[in-house]
Amino acid sequence: MIAETVCSAVSAAGLGIAAVTAWRKRFLTAARIAAYALVPVGLVMTGVVGWLADTAFSPTAWAGFGVLGVAWLLFATTRALERRRGGTRKERKAARAAQREPVAPAASAPALGTAAPAATRPKATPRAGDSTDDFSDIEAILKKHGI
Template sequence: MLTAAVSFALTAAGVAVAGLRAYRRRYLSATRWFAVALLPAGLYLTGLFPVARTIGSEIADWATALVFDPRVWTGIALLAVSAGLLATTRWVGRRAVDHAEPGPAATGPAPARPAVPAAPARPPAGKAGKAGKTGKADKPAKAGKRDDGLGGEFADIEEILRRRGI
């Protein structure tokens, strides 16, 4: 009986606050207060308060067993070992894949990337692209240009695109 009285009192208080918010023309806030105000009455009428009490009691029993029962600590240790093994095998698997792929510089250290991108290659004299037709010469790369970290990796592709006028 006390649970019912408290539930409906909380609902009435929430509806009153929602009414004050609506009176002040704060309709969005009033709607939120009204929605929250309906929760205690709804929980009581559906019988979920005893369920919440049971769940709280079970969590308290589990926490007490966690502190004092060595069997629970053994289970936690097993879970930690399992997580550690899974993480280690994943890390080792990724390293094995990285080392298994032979790169172009697999025989020695990686070549250093230039600090400034290389100047664009000029097309052969007989096969001038659009720049040869208009009479404008290709401009060399600006010295102050920011290095995007790609270095000469895309130089071949850029050269092909320039030759085709793209």
């Protein structure tokens, strides 16, 4: 009973504020305030406020919320551990089997058969100044910035 009275008072106050806002020629804002002010009365009329008041003071309802919280915590923990391990046991077993078996065993052979064997291919020789060139660029940038 007291919850319904409080909701009605809040709605009346909100509608009063909306009327003052409309009197100041701010009709869009007044309409929005009136919409918010009508929500508590609508909740009272549908019975939601009574249900919430009964639920808020019920130890059984709070125990139910606690059970739901524990269930959610267990669910979230198991999902996090599953992701950390890389899936379920079946998924890991299938991934290991897929790693062992090549997808296309003949894919490593040359497609046309005319390619030169690896032994006869010319080997790429690294340039003598590669490593120093990289560092000289970095040193130039650092000197430019005074570091």
